[in-house]
Amino acid sequence: MPLASLVVPAFNVEATVAETLRSLLAQSFRDFEVLVIDDGSTDRTQAVVAPFLEDSRVRYVKQANRGLAGARNRGIEEARAPYVGFCDADDLWAPDKLSRHIAHLESNPRLGLSYSGSAMIDENSRPIGINQSPALKRIDSAHILKRNPVGNGSAAVLRRAALQEIAFYPLGADRRASYFDETFRQSEDIECWLRLSLTTDWDIEGIPGHLTLYRVVGDGLSAQTERQLASWENVINKLRPLHPRFFAQHEGAARAYQYRYLARRAVSSGRGIDAMRYLRLSWAQSAEPLWAEPRKTLITWAAAGVLRMFKANPMTAVRMLSRPADLTKGKDFQ
């Protein structure tokens, strides 16, 4: 039995899955299996994956489309190892990522989820100079709600026992186990991490380094970001009954960070009026982003203001000002 199972949800990823698999098979820690969950792809994903099965550590499972959460759930179900990692089929892992997470998990028996920061890459797998550098220690539920330090779906390695504790069996799913909630088509990551934190006493902690190379796809349209916010609100609505007092205390600040994130997305796609609108909404929810992360918040305000006044994209200037550049521009929440 391998020590780690790496789950690769794959839906129409013929262009990127080969590189993802190469990065996993090149891990310095070698005792693992890779589970490619083909979630009903209609492109050449299956043909691209086929040659990789020569490595006996790779397994291919095809299922009718269930969405990202459903593909990950299937992967967890198929996984045989005590540690389970996730890597989306367009992202890459740095060569020592698995070995570092295994060492982390082995050193602390109370640790349920180990994550690390990410470096953003473009469609040609080149770093775009933007990193996610989350807090690593003393991670509590409030921090997960507000800042989602796990960051994206390719950053975490979990202890199987911790996943087991958050399993549930939705009605009408043939007693099939869910770990990620398949009713979410977005925000399924944050829902899972927050549920893990609010319902179990497993520790969640990060290790230094940008060990995930996270691919940023074309810039989001306004409608998309609004949808993202709506699904985030659904997560809050789902989990609020678990601990109303906790949400009453923290969800305003968490929403303020969400709006600030939408403002940053608007800035990076040159929508100055939207950016200002989101910043006002953020400010109305809570001032916490300003005192907790003054630099990032003020830069966002300044960028949005400049953008609106001069109708020019100030991104280049802003990046120079904020070196090391940390303006997040991606499909995840920061």
Add this chain to the structure above:
Amino acid sequence: MTKPIVLHLLDDVTPGGVTRVVDHLMASPVLNAQAVHHRRVLNGNRLSAPAMQADIIVSHLTMSWRNLPMLISLRAKHPNAVLIHVEHSYTKSFTALNVTNRERFFTLLRTGFALFDQVVAVSRAQGNWLVTRGLVAQDRLQVIRSAVDLMGFAALPAPSGVPKVFGAIGRLHEQKGFDGLIAAFAKVDAPDIRLKVFGEGPMQATLEGLAAADPRVTLEGFRPDPVQAMAEIDALLVPSRWEAFGLVAQEALAAGRMTLVAPIDGLLDQEIDGARVVSGLGNSVWTQAITAACTVKAGPSVVNQTDMAERQKQRFQKDWSRLFGEALQKEMQPAA
């Protein structure tokens, strides 16, 4: 030969679950034949324990940094007595929702438990948690599921047909999760069902506000006789956020009531007795579960109520009697 003395220590004697479990224990003929049982209430503010005459001291106290000095002096003043702690409070879900500094909390529990010769978990789920978190060594842990006298409940006739009157019984405190339950109940599309909430507590006003929006939901206040509350309902809902064991579910099962419980802590232990574990989290799963319960007629959760009540009583007596027996044997051994 005089009978050995077992002394039970309690935080208070308000009619909560702990008091009723100790009552049940002290009323058992089997246990009374084995030893003389006394109880004593220890004020949580004292810094040291009194010196007491006992062969076995059973702590039913809630552990905290505040009463740790008292527990240390309890150990120091009774070097020859066997000390047993029954953990009635803390669980995995309690920790997840209430503890911000887990390191400090686990240190408290490890330190506190180390003062006792034996630690008793009140459910298997709680016992597993104590062991996997390294809070108690496996060989010093016993699991003895809590029990109260269920005969009065077993005498209630089981309801027939699909349940119409659902009940929630317990302290009106965020622990019990009645706020979410009332919201979930409001979404059940069935005009002829009811939800009766029994109990009192700090969430009274909040729950009254929630219940005001749905004429099917009523707050019934506290019933001194729990059998009477059970008689008024067809099915029990236990949506607790944390629960070391959940005696109320045992009572409902003994009463032949359909019993739906949240998938947490000690409530999971009761699936074997006939409770139905609601799967998943959030209000919507409760809406679904109640809807299913009042549309499809289900088989009885417990076939023979008296038999179930008797079995729980026998098991409780046997487990405690064995633990006391082992403890007395240990105490009688001459010091090496």
